[in-house]
Structures are given as structure tokens and as C-alpha cells.
Amino acid sequence: MGPRLLVALVLLATACGTAGGGGNDVQGKTFTSTSVTEQGKPRPLVEGTKVELRFTADGRLLANAGCNQMQGPVKLDDGKLTVTDLSTTDMACPGEGLQEQDEWxxxxxxxxxxxxxxxxxxxxxxxxxxxxxxxxxQAPLEGVTWTVDGIVTKDAVSSVPEGVTGTIAFKDGHIYVQGGCNSGSTDVTGADKYEVDGQRITFGSSLAMTLMLCSEDKMKVESAILDTLELGEVTFEIDGDTMTLMNANGVGLKLRK
Incomplete structure (x- = not known):
């Protein structure tokens, strides 16, 4: 093969983009639509909507076109996106064209x-x-004050009591907690700093908290935070401005930036 032909093939491959392989480059990421064409012509989406595709680290696809949430196991082998058992919520879409857009x-x-x-x-x-x-x-894990938006127990998510704000921040190797009443951190004398390995956070020191007696609602949020962190290890998954923290017992938190 001559040098000119080799250069031409390299340029052609670059122009065409990278063909899909096993999907490692998209797992754990969320994508939003910037353009849609059908038969070479622009396909307008319902005003104010975009298509969002989220590829989770455990091999699922979550999709939304402005109304219902769709999800299912996904394979990305050989340049094909294959979703099996695609399920969808069954909300009544209020805007004109949203139901049709979901079906599309x-x-x-x-x-x-x-x-x-x-x-x-x-x-x-x-x-x-x-x-x-x-x-x-994606919002960064560190340097952000994350606000508790939901309490996870196994597969159930309960809401945060109205008027109660609980937060967690990861900063300079330490965890800082505001439970709505009591506060605390791992930043105590001799405390080990947390370590991040992929989507896992480990910290070797216990969380030192103040010990004021608070209202039942505030204690509920505080207990959820402490229960999530009690094992000294959590996994995290960030999707845009939201994050999920979970421990090995299936206890966790939904948080927002």
C-alpha cells in the first residue's frame, strides 16, 4: 500500500468518526440531542424538549423525550444499540405531541x-x-454542596420532609455533613482522608457529629445520612446535577447540586 493511499484511508476514518464498539466510552454518561433528521430533513421536536439518553454503569439505558421515562438493559456490541425489555412509565403527557414523540x-x-x-x-x-x-x-463530586433530595432504602425512595435541608460536601479529602440540625465532618485530628477509586469512595475515620436533640423530621434526614455513611464506604453515580450515594446494605441518598 502506497503512502498516499494510507494517508487517504486515515483521513477517511477520521472524518467518519469512531464506530461503536463495546460501549465503554458511553457507559456512565448522559447525552442530550442537538439535532434530529429524518430522510435527510430536520425533524423538529416538541418545543422545549430534547431527547436524553443515559447509559448507567451497570448496563442499562434510561431514555426520555420530554414526558415518560423509558429504560431497559442495553448492549452496545458491534456498533449496534440493542435494548431488551424496554419498559416505560405511563404518565399522561400534557403537551401536544409528547405522546407521539415518546412512541417515536x-x-x-x-x-x-x-x-x-x-x-x-x-x-x-x-x-x-x-x-x-x-x-x-457532569457536576463534580468534590467542591460541591450536595443537598439531600431523597432517601433510598433498597428499591424504595422516600421524599425529604418539607422544610428540612440536609447536605453533604466532599472537600480536601474530608466529608462535611449538615443534617438539618446537627453537623459534623471526618476532618478531625488524625483522621484519614477519603479515597476515590472509580465510583467508590472509602474513608477510614468515623464521622464526628454534634449531638443536639432535633425535631423528628430533621432527625429522619440526619439518620438517613449517617446510615448511608456508617460503613465507611459508598458508591456514587453522578448524572448531570444529581448524585446517588449507596452503601453495601442498599441504604443511600439521592442528592442534587
Whole structure:
């Protein structure tokens, strides 16, 4: 093969983007649509909506087109996006065209579209449709005050009592907690700093808290925070401006930036 032909092939491969492989480059990321075309012409989405695709670290796809939430196990082998057992919530979509848009997205995902990365963007291609999605910016774990938005017990999520604000912050290797009444941190004399390994946070010291007696609602949020952190190890998953913290006992928190 001559040098000119080799250069031409390299340029062609670069122009076409990276064909989808096993999906490691999209797992744990969320993408939002920037353009949709059908048969080469723009397909307008319902005003104020975008398609959002979230690929979880445990191999599921969560999809939304402005109304109902869809999800199912996903495989990304050989450049094909294959969703099995795609389930959806059954909310009544209030806006005109939202129900039809949900059905359109469900049909696209169910037809095993091709996928590839074009730089940072995800490109899905169906029989007559091409959709370009940009990665959604992720909030950082550290240096952010995360507010408790839900309390997780196994597979159930309960809401935070009205008027109660609990927060967690990860900063300079220490965890800082405000439970709505009492506060505390791992930043005590001789305390080990936490370590982040992938999506796992470990910390070797106990959380030192003040010990005021608070109202029942405040104590509920405080107890949920302490129960989540009691094992000295949690996993975290950040999706845009939200985060889920879970420990090995299935106890955890939903938090927002």
C-alpha cells in the first residue's frame, strides 16, 4: 500500500468518526440531542424538549423525550444499540405531541440503531433517522454542596420532609455533613482522608457529629445520612446535577447540586 493511499484511508476514518464498539466510552454518561433528521430533513421536536439518553454503569439505558421515562438493559456490541425489555412509565403527557414523540423514540431505540462517536458526540442512525447527541456536563463530586433530595432504602425512595435541608460536601479529602440540625465532618485530628477509586469512595475515620436533640423530621434526614455513611464506604453515580450515594446494605441518598 502506497503512502498516499494510507494517508487517504486515515483521513477517511477520521472524518467518519469512531464506530461503536463495546460501549465503554458511553457507559456512565448522559447525552442530550442537538439535532434530529429524518430522510435527510430536520425533524423538529416538541418545543422545549430534547431527547436524553443515559447509559448507567451497570448496563442499562434510561431514555426520555420530554414526558415518560423509558429504560431497559442495553448492549452496545458491534456498533449496534440493542435494548431488551424496554419498559416505560405511563404518565399522561400534557403537551401536544409528547405522546407521539415518546412512541417515536421508543420505536427508534427498539429498532437496534447503529451508534458511533463523532468526537465527544454520540450519533444514532436508524433506517430513516439520524440523531446527534452531545454529552451532558457532569457536576463534580468534590467542591460541591450536595443537598439531600431523597432517601433510598433498597428499591424504595422516600421524599425529604418539607422544610428540612440536609447536605453533604466532599472537600480536601474530608466529608462535611449538615443534617438539618446537627453537623459534623471526618476532618478531625488524625483522621484519614477519603479515597476515590472509580465510583467508590472509602474513608477510614468515623464521622464526628454534634449531638443536639432535633425535631423528628430533621432527625429522619440526619439518620438517613449517617446510615448511608456508617460503613465507611459508598458508591456514587453522578448524572448531570444529581448524585446517588449507596452503601453495601442498599441504604443511600439521592442528592442534587
Amino acid at each position: 423514540l421508543s420505536g427508534l431505540l427498539g429498532a437496534k440503531p447503529s451508534w458511533r462517536l463523532d468526537g465527544q458526540n454520540l450519533v444514532l442512525t436508524g433506517a430513516n433517522t439520524e440523531m446527534v447527541l452531545a454529552p451532558k456536563p
